[in-house]
Amino acid sequence: RVNAVFVADFLAFFTFVCQQESRAGRRGRIPTSAFVSAVTQFQRSEPAPLAIGAPSNSPALDRPLRWLRSGQRVRGTHQSSWRDFQLEPTTFAELPLSPRVKAAIEAAGYTTPTPIQAQAIPVAVTGQDVLGIAQTGTGKTAGFVLPMITRLETGRARARMPRSLILAPTRELAAQVAQSFEKYGVNHKLNVALLIGGVSFDEQDRKLERGADVLIATPGRLLDHRERGKLLLNGVEILVIDEADRMLDMGF
Numbered sequence: 001r002v003n004a005v006f007v008a009d010f011l012a013f014f015t016f017v018c019q020q021e022s023r024a025g026r027r028g029r030i031p032t033s034a035f036v037s038a039v040t041q042f043q044r045s046e047p048a049p050l051a052i053g054a055p056s057n058s059p060a061l062d063r064p065l066r067w068l069r070s071g072q073r074v075r076g077t078h079q080s081s082w083r084d085f086q087l088e089p090t091t092f093a094e095l096p097l098s099p100r101v102k103a104a105i106e107a108a109g110y111t112t113p114t115p116i117q118a119q120a121i122p123v124a125v126t127g128q129d130v131l132g133i134a135q136t137g138t139g140k141t142a143g144f145v146l147p148m149i150t151r152l153e154t155g156r157a158r159a160r161m162p163r164s165l166i167l168a169p170t171r172e173l174a175a176q177v178a179q180s181f182e183k184y185g186v187n188h189k190l191n192v193a194l195l196i197g198g199v200s201f202d203e204q205d206r207k208l209e210r211g212a213d214v215l216i217a218t219p220g221r222l223l224d225h226r227e228r229g230k231l232l233l234n235g236v237e238i239l240v241i242d243e244a245d246r247m248l249d250m251g252f
Contacts, residue, residue: 100187157211161235171196
């Protein structure tokens, strides 16, 4: 049952991505370099994801597009242009983040969010599904890390049942995401588990047994732990697929 829910939401998300890619291609508004960062929640009653940021062009999305179109239908796919969601520049103090998160941002020396952060954070912090697209170096990671920390302030993690899951295509990118949680979660006691290759399984197992508020993993190592019976995903409340187009290009 858990696998069915995971796969159903995962396919619904990629259906939406593919449809947005197709529409963006027809309109001709495709930047030369852009990567996808998506936040979706395992809540089947939630509305369809909101498209945030500029469209991107990924040839890999053409493959699942033909397959997913046959029978898969996203719940009321949002029809508005990404330009409808452009917001005026603001400050982090005005964003709906918790006081402890704002204190960490101030301590890190940041005052003004980037456009992708200003657009994505107010939506993601409410628990709605978000599809965020922006060029490299525009702060997409903080765009999902900050609202995640705010939402995870309440509740406790259980052994082998992470509360949130972030999938990244490479261990280098996964490690960078973990560093963001260290920086912005300095005022919190969130347990962060990093599952990547090149690290002992035993050490990673111990982190999972303690309970992970945030699980950051590459697909291969995530599947390894599940097949060994060391990981349960039925407690996941938040799913982030970071650089989804790159993950597809790599064959995941």
